[in-house]
Amino acid sequence: MSRIRAALRPESSFRRRLVAALLLATIASLVFASGAFADFLTPESGGSPNANQIDSLYKIILYIAIVVFVVVEGALFYSLVKFRAKKGRVAAQIHGNTRLEITWTVGAALILVVLAAVTFAKLGSIQDPPNSGANGLQLAQGVLTASTTEPTPPNGKKLTICVTGRQYIWRYTYGASCKSNAFGLPYSYQEMVVPADTTVVLDIEATDVIHSWWIPKLGGKFDAVPGYRNFTWFKAPRAGELYRGQCAELCGRNHADMTARVRVVTPDEYQTWLADQRTAIGDANRQVVGLRRQLTSDGIL
Amino acid sequence: MATTDYALRPVPQVIAHEVKAEPTRARWTEWFTTTDHKKIGILYIVTTFAFFLIGGVEALLIRLQLGTPNNNLLTPEHYNELFTLHGTTMIFLFVVPMMAGFANYFLPLMIGARDMAFPRLNAYSYWLLLFGGIVFYSSVFWQPPEAGWFSYTPLSSEVFTPSGGQDAWIYLIHITGISSLVGAINFYATIVNMRAPGMGWGRLPLFVWAILIYALLLILALPVIAGAVTMLLTDRNFGTHFFDPTQGGSPILWQHLFWFFGHPEVYIMILPGFGIISEVLPVFARKPIFGYKAIAASTVVIAFLAALVWAHHMFAVPVPTVVLGFFMLSSFLIAVPTGVKIFNWIATLWRGTLDFKTPLYFAAGFISIFVIGGITGIFLAVFPVDWQLTDTYFVVAHFHYVLMGGAVFTIFCGLYYWYPKMTGRMLSEPLGKASFWLMFVGFNVTFLVQHAAGLSGMPRRVYQYPADAGLTAYNQISTVGSFILGFGILLSVINFIRSYRRGAIAGPDPWKANTLEWFTTSPPPVNNFDVVPRIRSVEPMKDIRRQVERQSGVEHGETAGQPVSFV
Numbered sequence: 001m002s003r004i005r006a007a008l009r010p011e012s013s014f015r016r017r018l019v020a021a022l023l024l025a026t027i028a029s030l031v032f033a034s035g036a037f038a039d040f041l042t043p044e045s046g047g048s049p050n051a052n053q054i055d056s057l058y059k060i061i062l063y064i065a066i067v068v069f070v071v072v073e074g075a076l077f078y079s080l081v082k083f084r085a086k087k088g089r090v091a092a093q094i095h096g097n098t099r100l101e102i103t104w105t106v107g108a109a110l111i112l113v114v115l116a117a118v119t120f121a122k123l124g125s126i127q128d129p130p131n132s133g134a135n136g137l138q139l140a141q142g143v144l145t146a147s148t149t150e151p152t153p154p155n156g157k158k159l160t161i162c163v164t165g166r167q168y169i170w171r172y173t174y175g176a177s178c179k180s181n182a183f184g185l186p187y188s189y190q191e192m193v194v195p196a197d198t199t200v201v202l203d204i205e206a207t208d209v210i211h212s213w214w215i216p217k218l219g220g221k222f223d224a225v226p227g228y229r230n231f232t233w234f235k236a237p238r239a240g241e242l243y244r245g246q247c248a249e250l251c252g253r254n255h256a257d258m259t260a261r262v263r264v265v266t267p268d269e270y271q272t273w274l275a276d277q278r279t280a281i282g283d284a285n286r287q288v289v290g291l292r293r294q295l296t297s298d299g300i301l
Numbered sequence: 302m303a304t305t306d307y308a309l310r311p312v313p314q315v316i317a318h319e320v321k322a323e324p325t326r327a328r329w330t331e332w333f334t335t336t337d338h339k340k341i342g343i344l345y346i347v348t349t350f351a352f353f354l355i356g357g358v359e360a361l362l363i364r365l366q367l368g369t370p371n372n373n374l375l376t377p378e379h380y381n382e383l384f385t386l387h388g389t390t391m392i393f394l395f396v397v398p399m400m401a402g403f404a405n406y407f408l409p410l411m412i413g414a415r416d417m418a419f420p421r422l423n424a425y426s427y428w429l430l431l432f433g434g435i436v437f438y439s440s441v442f443w444q445p446p447e448a449g450w451f452s453y454t455p456l457s458s459e460v461f462t463p464s465g466g467q468d469a470w471i472y473l474i475h476i477t478g479i480s481s482l483v484g485a486i487n488f489y490a491t492i493v494n495m496r497a498p499g500m501g502w503g504r505l506p507l508f509v510w511a512i513l514i515y516a517l518l519l520i521l522a523l524p525v526i527a528g529a530v531t532m533l534l535t536d537r538n539f540g541t542h543f544f545d546p547t548q549g550g551s552p553i554l555w556q557h558l559f560w561f562f563g564h565p566e567v568y569i570m571i572l573p574g575f576g577i578i579s580e581v582l583p584v585f586a587r588k589p590i591f592g593y594k595a596i597a598a599s600t601v602v603i604a605f606l607a608a609l610v611w612a613h614h615m616f617a618v619p620v621p622t623v624v625l626g627f628f629m630l631s632s633f634l635i636a637v638p639t640g641v642k643i644f645n646w647i648a649t650l651w652r653g654t655l656d657f658k659t660p661l662y663f664a665a666g667f668i669s670i671f672v673i674g675g676i677t678g679i680f681l682a683v684f685p686v687d688w689q690l691t692d693t694y695f696v697v698a699h700f701h702y703v704l705m706g707g708a709v710f711t712i713f714c715g716l717y718y719w720y721p722k723m724t725g726r727m728l729s730e731p732l733g734k735a736s737f738w739l740m741f742v743g744f745n746v747t748f749l750v751q752h753a754a755g756l757s758g759m760p761r762r763v764y765q766y767p768a769d770a771g772l773t774a775y776n777q778i779s780t781v782g783s784f785i786l787g788f789g790i791l792l793s794v795i796n797f798i799r800s801y802r803r804g805a806i807a808g809p810d811p812w813k814a815n816t817l818e819w820f821t822t823s824p825p826p827v828n829n830f831d832v833v834p835r836i837r838s839v840e841p842m843k844d845i846r847r848q849v850e851r852q853s854g855v856e857h858g859e860t861a862g863q864p865v866s867f868v
């Protein structure tokens with residue numbers, strides 16, 4: 001340490017150059033790092049347009065943030081190195097500078113105005129779902145609902161899946177009427193199966209405590225709050241993908257084990273799976289009814 | 302004390318009527334009966350530091366559990382209890398009352414008062430805090446709370462968390478809440494009524510400004526949380542349904558009430574830290590604070606905005622977009638006065654002659670850490686981005702950058718700065734600097750990678766993560782860092798204990814500082830001052846030193862850190 005300091009002391013121009021070089025290296029490494037460690041520094045994306053839009057909005061903020069970080073930390077680091085107490089140096093007795101105060105107040109505010117403008121400009125592409133693609137599931141015209149918060153693509157055609165959180169598992173009910181009358185609709189637990197290239201709208205609720213729906217590659221989190229409905233959407237581009245996620249709001253002791261998966265299949269496979277699931281659920285229900293009848297006749301129930 | 306050698310005694314020389322405490326032996330019972338703001342301040346600082354160490358051990362246990370994937374060191378039940386205890390302890394039993402401790406000791410000294418406005422109320426505040434902490438921690442012997450420091454309903458309701466630990470948490474909020482509320486009223490009354498002659502609002506030390514606003518925010522925010530936890534208490538025990546969705550109650554109401562308190566609470570925790578930094582930087586830069594008015598005004602603006610940003614903790618709950626937009630913009634706004642403070646601090650260092658003593662290390666470390674916490678706060682304020690980041694380790698990293706920087710590093714800065722005043726002894730500089738570097742490096746190693754863990758999809762409050770999730774390396778780095786950080790804190794503890802008997806005698810004004818607490822002996826006598834000078838600027842001690850130099854004709858160097866003598 002003292003040797004480094006000794007090396008720094010004799011030539012003030014050398015020292016200045018060293019500080020400049022260090023700063024430059026920091027900026028350069030940060031700029032290149034943002035490319036090289038894209039995964040390291042940015043949120044997950046790639047499974048849905050809204051996740052991709054959030055990712056690109058995040059990157060815009062990241063670039064501005066890197067500049068702010070380098071300028072502020074650089075100024076701090078520079079002052080700490082440059083203005084060490086030395087024999088013969090007298091501290092400048094400055095009390096302030098109004099023009100400077102106004103400059104950095106307005107400067108900080110301007111950056112935030114830009115960020116707000118960018119956010120609102122991008123908001124539509126994150127909140128509003130697009131139409132399903134040509135290769136997606138062919139859907140009937142949607143029913144207009146009274147809710148204003150439920151996202152709907154421009155042509156009104158969407159696949160609605162009800163997501164229900166409970167300690168400690170996710171349940172998915174398939175079908176547009178899953179909210180009004182879920183009776184008889186196919187459902188599954190933990191793993192959701194969806195057709196590719198199709199706009200899927202999730203109607204999220206909880207039956208016991210608060211949970212939070214989150215598949216990182218498919219977009220942000222939406223809390224499942226008992227007594228409330230929350231909505232999000234996604235449109236997975238390719239069949240054959242499996243996206244993982246888990247509950248993101250503390251929901252009790254086994255919060256960590258409340259995982260979720262979304263399996264993307266082709267529309268044809270989806271139809272087949274739905275029919276199979278319907279049959280399997282019907283069979284299981286009949287077995288339960290039979291068993292119950294058996295137990296009742298045996299006098300156990 | 303060393304012999305009173307007047308040649309060695311640094312200015313000021315106003316010691317004609319120095320009053321010492323009664324020469325009776327200090328009895329231990331005095332600590333229970335005292336109403337002296339300095340003794341109460343010491344009680345506060347020692348008690349809250351003990352809670353800080355307990356909370357730190359809890360944090361290390363959490364990090365140990367997460368050190369390897371699928372670890373079974375802790376059961377999920379104990380893991381939930383630990384993070385609940387850790388968060389609650391650090392906020393309610395460490396940061397907020399530690400700031401109250403500093404304020405207790407130094408606020409009357411800085412404004413030239415002899416005690417707080419209501420000394421007995423002051424003692425009451427302290428004892429409530431201690432007993433609140435004891436009530437809370439006694440739940441460890443039965444069933445500690447496990448619903449998080451935010452205790453979201455319905456998880457914290459009687460159905461899902463039947464244990465009495467949750468009720469112990471409610472009583473902690475109530476008891477420490479009353480303690481802080483009473484204390485806040487006391488600080489406010491003291492500042493408004495008991496300032497030295499000539500100390501107008503424009504000459505109030507910036508730490509005192511910060512405490513004034515801290516008190517106002519406490520008075521604003523605490524009744525709300527008191528009401529909310531009372532509703533939770535009656536929900537749990539007396540059959541009401543404020544937060545019960547099955548009976549027409551609303552879990553989101555709890556979130557609004559909690560965060561209407563919870564966000565101002567963040568500023569309650571860091572504004573006094575900002576105040577400490579605003580006192581320390583000019584002393585060690587040997588230069589007046591840059592933009593006194595801007596710093597004081599930004600404190601007021603932050604407090605005002607702090608009451609308007611609470612729902613940015615709730616971006617993922619079902620709320621209309623217009624509400625999301627409002628809270629994004631209000632959260633943006635609060636970055637402006639905070640940025641103004643940071644720019645002014647850096648400008649205070651600019652063209653100064655920096656005297657690198659340990660308090661300056663912690664102050665500079667605070668700025669560099671807090672800048673990162675502030676920048677990541679902007680990411681979180683943008684609500685579509687927050688949908689990805691909220692409730693992940695990115696948030697854990699963000700608020701540790703804010704609160705470890707804004708509170709822990711500033712508290713250590715304050716402890717290193719004021720220890721000589723409180724004990725009459727200097728702390729060891731090498732040990733202090735070693736502690737700083739370990740804390741600084743350990744902190745960044747622990748929390749920097751947590752941003753990446755969150756971005757890769759690691760939610761908060763999970764007791765395990767799978768081995769194939771790509772999170773193992775981040776968590777291992779973080780765990781190693783937490784132990785470096787812990788070791789750094791341990792060095793400071795050793796320093797505090799060791800220097801109490803073996804440190805160099807400090808003398809009244811070892812740092813050649815600016816404010817009135819240095820215009821008396823270290824530690825100060827019971828009555829603080831015999832003579833309170835007329836205040837003519839923000840830096841009364843500098844004025845006094847100059848006056849003494851003019852009268853005595855002896856020039857004293859402007860370097861800080863010159864103790865009177867070594868033992």
